[in-house]
Amino acid sequence: MTSGLIEYDEAPPEVRAVFDDIMTTRKIDRVNNFWKALAVHPPTLKRTWESLKEVMAPGAIDPLVKEMIYLAVSTTNGCGYCIASHTVAARKAGMTDEMLGELMAVTGMANETNRLATGLQVPIDQAFRRPE
Amino acid sequence: MTSGLIEYDEAPPEVRAVFDDIMTTRKIDRVNNFWKALAVHPPTLKRTWESLKEVMAPGAIDPLVKEMIYLAVSTTNGCGYCIASHTVAARKAGMTDEMLGELMAVTGMANETNRLATGLQVPIDQAFRRPE
Amino acid sequence: MTSGLIEYDEAPPEVRAVFDDIMTTRKIDRVNNFWKALAVHPPTLKRTWESLKEVMAPGAIDPLVKEMIYLAVSTTNGCGYCIASHTVAARKAGMTDEMLGELMAVTGMANETNRLATGLQVPIDQAFRRPE
Amino acid sequence: MTSGLIEYDEAPPEVRAVFDDIMTTRKIDRVNNFWKALAVHPPTLKRTWESLKEVMAPGAIDPLVKEMIYLAVSTTNGCGYCIASHTVAARKAGMTDEMLGELMAVTGMANETNRLATGLQVPIDQAFRRPE
Amino acid sequence: MTSGLIEYDEAPPEVRAVFDDIMTTRKIDRVNNFWKALAVHPPTLKRTWESLKEVMAPGAIDPLVKEMIYLAVSTTNGCGYCIASHTVAARKAGMTDEMLGELMAVTGMANETNRLATGLQVPIDQAFRRPE
Amino acid sequence: MTSGLIEYDEAPPEVRAVFDDIMTTRKIDRVNNFWKALAVHPPTLKRTWESLKEVMAPGAIDPLVKEMIYLAVSTTNGCGYCIASHTVAARKAGMTDEMLGELMAVTGMANETNRLATGLQVPIDQAFRRPE
Incomplete structure (x- = not known):
């Protein structure tokens, strides 16, 4: 079966840092499941978020x-x-x-x-x- | 092998009518190969052009x-x-x-x-x- | 670069056997490039041809x-x-x-x-x- | 979230006209969800239905x-x-x-x-x- | 609607033979739904299983x-x-x-x-x- | 028409920096066309290369x-x-x-x-x- 979803409370520091940046950038108070699923592999989470933030900016x-x-x-x-x-x-x-x-x-x-x-x-x- | 390209000069009237409308609408003096290829089947040419014209309009x-x-x-x-x-x-x-x-x-x-x-x-x- | 095309004359016996069956089944005197490319991997050539022959039969x-x-x-x-x-x-x-x-x-x-x-x-x- | 499904009773006249034609052409008494979803954008509903009717005819x-x-x-x-x-x-x-x-x-x-x-x-x- | 799933008990002999080979090869005691769905068309079941077994082998x-x-x-x-x-x-x-x-x-x-x-x-x- | 290919000699500094890193990392002396095409948009060139380098590493x-x-x-x-x-x-x-x-x-x-x-x-x- 696939990896599960990583919730904020159980996340390691490098995952929390990305979650925090997502919430701050988007002005929301929780991240959606896509990011919780990516969190299983922190380097992919970080790289994907930073790429997306850059690409979708005005x-x-x-x-x-x-x-x-x-x-x-x-x-x-x-x-x-x-x-x-x-x-x-x-x-x-x-x-x-x-x-x-x-x-x-x-x-x-x-x-x-x-x-x-x-x-x-x-x-x-x-x-x-x-x-x- | 696939059907060829129908040029204006050899096209039947219903095909010429569509070609004329394409050229008038787009303010160009010749249609591109896509339309010449579709002209092998006049109903598909006409329907596709009319749909595209409607969909791509402002x-x-x-x-x-x-x-x-x-x-x-x-x-x-x-x-x-x-x-x-x-x-x-x-x-x-x-x-x-x-x-x-x-x-x-x-x-x-x-x-x-x-x-x-x-x-x-x-x-x-x-x-x-x-x-x- | 990708593997090349195997011609009949240079083909090993198990490839020739498939080429022969293709030509006999389709009543043609040479196989097309798809089969010559697959011949680089004889098991894939044989399996693909036999599957296709079965699937495309009346x-x-x-x-x-x-x-x-x-x-x-x-x-x-x-x-x-x-x-x-x-x-x-x-x-x-x-x-x-x-x-x-x-x-x-x-x-x-x-x-x-x-x-x-x-x-x-x-x-x-x-x-x-x-x-x- | 995506647009909802438009039911016959709440549909504007141009949507009802298409729904009626679908039901008459197909000899059915209700349209399926695909058409109800397209009805959110009446020009797309009408164009898609007319194209499909033409293309799928004998x-x-x-x-x-x-x-x-x-x-x-x-x-x-x-x-x-x-x-x-x-x-x-x-x-x-x-x-x-x-x-x-x-x-x-x-x-x-x-x-x-x-x-x-x-x-x-x-x-x-x-x-x-x-x-x- | 699509065809259903064929269970072992109701399967004809040529389907059971494939199911048996799947279970033996994979050391499992029941086949998954993919094979039960393919069983509606025994020749496709047999050909697909034999191809997959060959392709996925070491x-x-x-x-x-x-x-x-x-x-x-x-x-x-x-x-x-x-x-x-x-x-x-x-x-x-x-x-x-x-x-x-x-x-x-x-x-x-x-x-x-x-x-x-x-x-x-x-x-x-x-x-x-x-x-x- | 699409943008052309940016050659090293005509490239701005931020593009040359990426080209240099590609050549150093891969131990080659010229970059292939993919990178020359991406160079039309330096931020995409840089982000894509850095992502690829990370993802394809051992x-x-x-x-x-x-x-x-x-x-x-x-x-x-x-x-x-x-x-x-x-x-x-x-x-x-x-x-x-x-x-x-x-x-x-x-x-x-x-x-x-x-x-x-x-x-x-x-x-x-x-x-x-x-x-x-």
């Missing part, structure tokens, strides 16, 4: 758009946990029902046309090729 | 963001044709190198954490569940 | 339909080699342009609705559940 | 075969909802236990050989290439 | 490593059943918490960099190409 | 096994670049033809049985479930 793309991209990818991969958690995160960042509807529509169409282009072996137009 | 999500979502999904699915064509489309809609870098970073992280959550069989937190 | 589902299912799956997985080879195989078994068009349409729609159902976390209807 | 490929292709794709993508609903639909269209067994066997083999061809980087045979 | 790669590879693939594909059963199998073969943590870390990173390489359309270095 | 799982897991995942995802580069890396770490053959056999079987378990909706055995 930048050239704003946080709401980043959350919607995350949801589109999670939907394409069929990760139930990720869909559930990032739908909530996107909602908090401002996603409306209308936006969720459009996001799913775009995600669905991309999956459809990806297969049409692949299955019909469409050659890449000269205009779309990267320069040699 | 709405609650703006066209640049829609193109970036398309690129994130195409990247996740590994569709070479779609990545090439939608990278160009996103560039035209305003995507900078910086934005492409962040888009890939988010797409990559989502693919990574999707597998961590799935492989560790993380149970969905009560707070993320849809109401019964 | 049964409750006819060979043309089996080839179309193979093409739909290969398209969904984005396997370029498999799409190319099974499109040819399906053509030989009787697939017309019209059928290829419909096959791609169904494959595309399934990929689209798969993501809509997953992304919206649609609960399975009682009527669709397997009996406990 | 044509060059018969409806039972289309349902089996749908099930093969849904299985490859791992969409639990879609597998459950299309298994029921394929059964209604005439799929026997024997056919389901063969369908899964073909789907499984295609997934296996897709990876063998990809992982061994098998070059496409000249005979399988599309004409330039 | 060889140039040891059984524990084979189980970890199986888990990495199942995680990438998002197969919940397979993740659960192969996590248990890998544990029995000697996988520790530390190894599971590293396995997930490698699997996650591979999924991430696979998308970065694909999305940025990285051309294959001359040094990595297979000889023509 | 640990509870040895480097050859990690490379084989990477290859299995890349094969499952169909990333051509990654398959080519990690096949070379695995060879350098000691993978023989025999091991590559077995690796592909296991990867192929996992992909096959993943779909059989998913498509037949096999319920997880009590013995495989994580404790509540």
Whole structure:
């Protein structure tokens, strides 16, 4: 069976440090199960959190758009946990029902046309090729 | 072998009508190979174009963001044709190198954490569940 | 780099025996590259060929339909080699342009609705559940 | 959290119109959860239903075969909802236990050989290439 | 709905023979649900078991490593059943918490960099190409 | 079109620092295209390299096994670049033809049985479930 979930009270110091940073950064008072599961392997917990914090920070793309991209990818991969958690995160960042509807529509169409282009072996137009 | 590409000059009227609408809508003077390949089956050409036109139109999500979502999904699915064509489309809609870098970073992280959550069989937190 | 392709003339007896059976069964006079690549590992060559021969034989589902299912799956997985080879195989078994068009349409729609159902976390209807 | 399910009684007119058409076309007296979930975004509901109705109608490929292709794709993508609903639909269209067994066997083999061809980087045979 | 699970007591002789071989080979006294589900189609049950027995036997790669590879693939594909059963199998073969943590870390990173390489359309270095 | 490849001579200092560390760590005198492509977005280059260096270092799982897991995942995802580069890396770490053959056999079987378990909706055995 898989490893369990590590709760804060039973966590070693290096895990607590990451949990504390997650709670502070996100202004929440408990971490969700994803982090408790990763805590079984502290180096993966620490590296994953620090990478995610950097990647999802405001930048050239704003946080709401980043959350919607995350949801589109999670939907394409069929990760139930990720869909559930990032739908909530996107909602908090401002996603409306209308936006969720459009996001799913775009995600669905991309999956459809990806297969049409692949299955019909469409050659890449000269205009779309990267320069040699 | 797969069907070939249907050029405008040899296309039947119902195909030309779709090609004309694509060129008018996108303000371009030739359609790309994807549409020429779909033209082998006119009902699929027409339905796919009309769906795509509706889905990618400005709405609650703006066209640049829609193109970036398309690129994130195409990247996740590994569709070479779609990545090439939608990278160009996103560039035209305003995507900078910086934005492409962040888009890939988010797409990559989502693919990574999707597998961590799935492989560790993380149970969905009560707070993320849809109401019964 | 990956292993190369094993040609008939340089193949050991257990590989030649499989190559011979492929050519006899399919009534062709040379095997395609897939088998030459698998020949680097004779047990995998033999097992894969015998499994494929059994699975693709006429049964409750006819060979043309089996080839179309193979093409739909290969398209969904984005396997370029498999799409190319099974499109040819399906053509030989009787697939017309019209059928290829419909096959791609169904494959595309399934990929689209798969993501809509997953992304919206649609609960399975009682009527669709397997009996406990 | 994700949007909920829209029941007929609370649905706006444009949603009811689609629900009515689904029930009439399929000769059933209630729609399944997939459509109730899509109803949160009426344009996606309408477009998806009309596309699906067109694609799954009898044509060059018969409806039972289309349902089996749908099930093969849904299985490859791992969409639990879609597998459950299309298994029921394929059964209604005439799929026997024997056919389901063969369908899964073909789907499984295609997934296996897709990876063998990809992982061994098998070059496409000249005979399988599309004409330039 | 899908086919059910075939229990030993109700199984026909060719199914019992496979169940017996599974139990003998694995030194267990009951088969798990995967085999009971496959038993609905005896030829698929027999072929799958014989293939798996051959592939997972000790060889140039040891059984524990084979189980970890199986888990990495199942995680990438998002197969919940397979993740659960192969996590248990890998544990029995000697996988520790530390190894599971590293396995997930490698699997996650591979999924991430696979998308970065694909999305940025990285051309294959001359040094990595297979000889023509 | 996608961003190009950044060569060492034209790279800014923060990119050169990463390139230098890659060359030192791997004892090579030039970086491969993957890193040159990532260099378009220096933070992603730096984070990805540091994560990969940590994850692929010797640990509870040895480097050859990690490379084989990477290859299995890349094969499952169909990333051509990654398959080519990690096949070379695995060879350098000691993978023989025999091991590559077995690796592909296991990867192929996992992909096959993943779909059989998913498509037949096999319920997880009590013995495989994580404790509540």
